[in-house]
Amino acid sequence: MYALVDCNNFFVSCERAFRPDLEGKAVVVLSNNDGCVVSRSNEAKAMGIKMGTPFFQLDKYTRNGLLIPFSSNYTLYGDLSARVMSILAEESDHLEIYSIDEAFFTLEGLTLEDLEAHCRALVARIRQWVGIPVSIGIAPTKTLAKLASHFAKKYKGYRGVCLMETEQKRRKALGMVPVTEVWGIGRRLGPKLQSKGIKTALDLADKKRDWIDEELHKPGLCTWLELNGEVAVEEEEHEARKSICTSRSFATMLSRYEELRERVSDFAASCARKLRSEGTAARKVTTFIWTNRFREDLQQYYPSATICLPRAENSNQEVVGAALQALKSIYRPDVLYKKAGVIVHDILPQEEASQVLFDEGDPVLREKEAVLSALMDRAHGDPRLGDLRLAVQRKGHYAEGIRREHCSPLYTTSLDEIIKVY
DNA sequence: TCTGGGGTCCTAGGACCC
DNA sequence: TCTGGGGTCCTAGGACCC
Numbered sequence: 001m002y003a004l005v006d007c008n009n010f011f012v013s014c015e016r017a018f019r020p021d022l023e024g025k026a027v028v029v030l031s032n033n034d035g036c037v038v039s040r041s042n043e044a045k046a047m048g049i050k051m052g053t054p055f056f057q058l059d060k061y062t063r064n065g066l067l068i069p070f071s072s073n074y075t076l077y078g079d080l081s082a083r084v085m086s087i088l089a090e091e092s093d094h095l096e097i098y099s100i101d102e103a104f105f106t107l108e109g110l111t112l113e114d115l116e117a118h119c120r121a122l123v124a125r126i127r128q129w130v131g132i133p134v135s136i137g138i139a140p141t142k143t144l145a146k147l148a149s150h151f152a153k154k155y156k157g158y159r160g161v162c163l164m165e166t167e168q169k170r171r172k173a174l175g176m177v178p179v180t181e182v183w184g185i186g187r188r189l190g191p192k193l194q195s196k197g198i199k200t201a202l203d204l205a206d207k208k209r210d211w212i213d214e215e216l217h218k219p220g221l222c223t224w225l226e227l228n229g230e231v232a233v234e235e236e237e238h239e240a241r242k243s244i245c246t247s248r249s250f251a252t253m254l255s256r257y258e259e260l261r262e263r264v265s266d267f268a269a270s271c272a273r274k275l276r277s278e279g280t281a282a283r284k285v286t287t288f289i290w291t292n293r294f295r296e297d298l299q300q301y302y303p304s305a306t307i308c309l310p311r312a313e314n315s316n317q318e319v320v321g322a323a324l325q326a327l328k329s330i331y332r333p334d335v336l337y338k339k340a341g342v343i344v345h346d347i348l349p350q351e352e353a354s355q356v357l358f359d360e361g362d363p364v365l366r367e368k369e370a371v372l373s374a375l376m377d378r379a380h381g382d383p384r385l386g387d388l389r390l391a392v393q394r395k396g397h398y399a400e401g402i403r404r405e406h407c408s409p410l411y412t413t414s415l416d417e418i419i420k421v422y
Numbered sequence: 423t424c425t426g427g428g429g430t431c432c433t434a435g436g437a438c439c440c
Numbered sequence: 441t442c443t444g445g446g447g448t449c450c451t452a453g454g455a456c457c458c
Contacts, residue, residue, distance in 0.1 A: 031426035038426075038458095056424040072426090099458045186456050218432065219456070236430080245428055252423095294425055306451095341427090403424085 001112070001138050001165070003105050003119060004145040005088060007081075008133040008153055010101035011039035014080045015070050017131035018411045026067045030055050033249050034071055034403040071407040079412045083130045091122055096235055104142055116163050123160035139164040142233045143226035146183045147173060147201065167229075174202035174227065184223035189216070201227060240280050240347055246270040247341020251403055253292060254337050260289065261324060262394040267342040268323035269316045269376075269393060275344060276377060281312035281353040282344035285319055287326035292338035303330035310360065312346070312353035315369035316376060316390055319344065324392070 007013060011029035016022045026043040030036065037044075037053045044067060049058065061067035081100045089095050092105035107115055119136045126134050135158075137148025144164055151173060152162035164170055180190035182201050198204050205227040212224045225232040246267040254260055264287055275281055288304035305326035313319055323342045379388035387395075409417040 033424090033426065035424080035426050052425085054425040059424095102458075184456070188455060241429080243429075247427065249426065292425090339426090343428095 001106065001115065001140060002142050002145045003092070003107065003115075003136055003138045004098075004142065004149045005084075005103050005105070005122070005134050005136050006146075006149045006153065007084060007101035008135055009039055009041055010081075010132070011070075011072065011077055012041045012044075013132050014073075014077045015408055016041075017080065018408070022068060026061070027070070028058075028067060029070045029072055030406065031072060032402060033251065034069075034405055035249065038072065069406045071404040073408050073410070075410050075413050076408065080130060080132060084126055084132055084134070087126055087129060088122070091118075091125075098236075104145065112163060112165050116161055119161040120159060134160070136161045137164070138162070139170075140229050141226040141231050143183050143223060144170065144229065147177055147181075150177070150181065170229065171202060174205055175200055177201040179204050182223060182227065184219060189220065240278060240349065242347060243343055243345040244271050244274045244282070244347070245341055245343040246274075247288075247339060248402060249339045250337070255333065255335065257331055257333065260327060260331065260337060260340060261392060263340055264289075264323050264327050264342060265320050265390060265392040266394055267340065268320040269390065271323075271342050271344045272314055272316045272319035272373065273377060273380065275314040275319075275347070276373060279350050280347045281314040281350050282319070283309050283312045283346035283348070284344065285309065285322035285326060286343040286345070287323045287330070288341050288343070289327070289330060289337050290339040291335055295336075295338075299335055301332065301335050305329045308346075312348045312350075314350065314353075315366075315373045317369045317372070320390055320392065 012027045015027060015029065022041075024043065025041070026047055026049075027041040028037045028044050028049065029039040031038045034055050036055065037049060037051060037058070040049055040051070047061070047067070049061075049067070055069065058067060058069070062069055077100060085095070085097055085103060088103055088105060093108050094106045096104045098104055107118060110118060115138060119138065123134055123136060126132055135149050135152040137145045137150070137152055138161070139145040139148045148162040148164040151164075152158045152160055155162075164173055177200060179185055179193050179198050179201055182204065185193065185204075193204065198207070204224065207224070209221075209224070212221050216224070222232040248263070248267070250263070254263070268285070268287075271282075271285075284306055286304055286306040288302070291298060291301045293300065307322040307326050309318065309322055313322075319342075376388045379385035411417055
């Protein structure tokens, strides 16, 4: 049996962990730039606020205090997530962290009854030790465990844990779940299935295999097998990431090359830093720039370009250099840009990066670049060392100019804040 | 005025090989 | 006029996830 732990309304719950006065109130957490709603308390859901709603459309609620907004504070959420996961790691056999607020695990050698009791105890412990409410679903496959966790979250009677162990329970549950809520059925497939008369998860599970092969192909087949109790979703291999992306929307639209160059340099330096922190290097660097897709009155342009490097790199100089070379090839002066980003891919472990047959680079220069990047890494996040960056990058932090008007303190990771709280 | 960011996998089609 | 068959690899785009 697989268990899925899901933190309820995770980002909102993180904010509430240090603000018990927000319990029972409508709270939302916003995306970067205070753009869209990405997490909602039950009260906010009950008000009809949908996931992804643009924040400016919620003025009517925030102005009279009916809704309390927070800018996203990923440092806080990452830290609380790590605390939840560390409890799970101690209390389960095979923990697979699936996202910042979800994890699968198995428990060997327990009866179903003991398994359920153990999970109840976990829910209580995480709530008490970290302050985060979680739900746990238990079922023979991951897809079914996901559905079980929805039930555990939705119905108080489960007291946080829903066990879906019999065929009878499986069929009853699937019959109650709209097909659009099944893991693996997204915004394209959902409506397509509905138009063919498939309304519930059970309707899908009861289709013939040939029909699934024909209409849904491989990913859909996995979902179908799992709904029918057959394990088909494998554990994700958590080796090195295959690509790393840093991108941002701008508070205002930009047109000048020099402004885009500053932003793209920042994004590229951020990608390079992430590569170094993972001990990897990348052979390809892609830069993309986007116009504002909501402004139908303006010209639209979504170009991207990829530079293939002779060898895998992770220094700020090399990655920024490649990103700017790509930018130069796609930039047009007559357009207003709203967003840009840099992606590094074709990623190798750093040790393998140097194994190339014809390396025409200058080894002395390469060594200097590595030393300088290491210095920049030390300066990063250390206020005593100040801001250390390439001259093409922006003055100040790259997050500057991004709207973040409702941010909570770094309760758990900033010494100043910890002293203030305690 | 204001509309997020970061990933993975699959598939089809093109370019290339013999 | 007639113009093969069987592969691999890469890429772009689409679908999905959180």
